[in-house]
Amino acid sequence: MDSPPPRRRSGCLVPVLLLAALAVAAAVAVPSLRRPLYLAELASLAPPDTLPVPVAGVTPPQLADTWGAPRSNGRTHEGIDIFADRGTPVVSATEGVVLGVGTNSLGGNVVRVMGPGREVHYYAHLDAHADELADGQRVMAGDTLGTVGTSGNAAGTPPHLHYGIYRAGGAVNPYPRLAP
Numbered sequence: 001m002d003s004p005p006p007r008r009r010s011g012c013l014v015p016v017l018l019l020a021a022l023a024v025a026a027a028v029a030v031p032s033l034r035r036p037l038y039l040a041e042l043a044s045l046a047p048p049d050t051l052p053v054p055v056a057g058v059t060p061p062q063l064a065d066t067w068g069a070p071r072s073n074g075r076t077h078e079g080i081d082i083f084a085d086r087g088t089p090v091v092s093a094t095e096g097v098v099l100g101v102g103t104n105s106l107g108g109n110v111v112r113v114m115g116p117g118r119e120v121h122y123y124a125h126l127d128a129h130a131d132e133l134a135d136g137q138r139v140m141a142g143d144t145l146g147t148v149g150t151s152g153n154a155a156g157t158p159p160h161l162h163y164g165i166y167r168a169g170g171a172v173n174p175y176p177r178l179a180p
Contacts, residue, residue: 038138039097045116048094051177052141054123055082055148055161056089060179067173072153078171079122079164080178086159088148090123091141093163093178098137101129107162108151113139117167124162125154 053060062083069077094115101111107124111133114120127149139145148159165174 039114042096042114042116043118047115047117047119049177051093051174052091053082053178054091054093054121054145054163055084056091058082058084058088063175063179065173065175065179067175078166079124079162080173080175081160081162082148083158083160084148086127086147086149088159089144090126090146090148090161092139092143092145093121093141094119095140096121096138098133098135098139101133101135104152106153108154109146109149110152111145113145119172120166122162122164122166124164125149125151125160127151127159 053063063080066077066080071077090111092113094113096113096115099112099114099120103109107122109124109126109129111123111126111129112120113123123145125148126146129146130144133139133145148161150157150159154160154162163174163178165172165177
């Protein structure tokens, strides 16, 4: 019985390895190519027990727990207000992915960041968004998202950041995690 002829190597192993190496390099260099894996990693992490205050220069003793305070139209406050001078940098409290950079009637200029454990961190009443900030962008704790202002329904109030945290079950009070 004759054995089959030996398989010829076409010499394509080197180009295949080169293409694989380029794909890995692109995934590392271009965060959007890694986003699905990164989002899964974020979702699997437990939310942090403590968070830094997301307004530059503001310390925990300066905070007041405004959670649940009455608001217009029978609403209650689903977050806390962090007062600071207009233009003070607002920074991400967690590592995460920017879900939205935009505006709405209540919050004015807003940014939403999904952090560990699928918690959505909501930053509202911004004077301005950070210029380079975009939906889908990966951010680290401390990255600038915008600046303190009075946009949305905060017009006529002292400049502040409305900071809220949302889970699948609804809003949670951020104050205990900012002022341990």
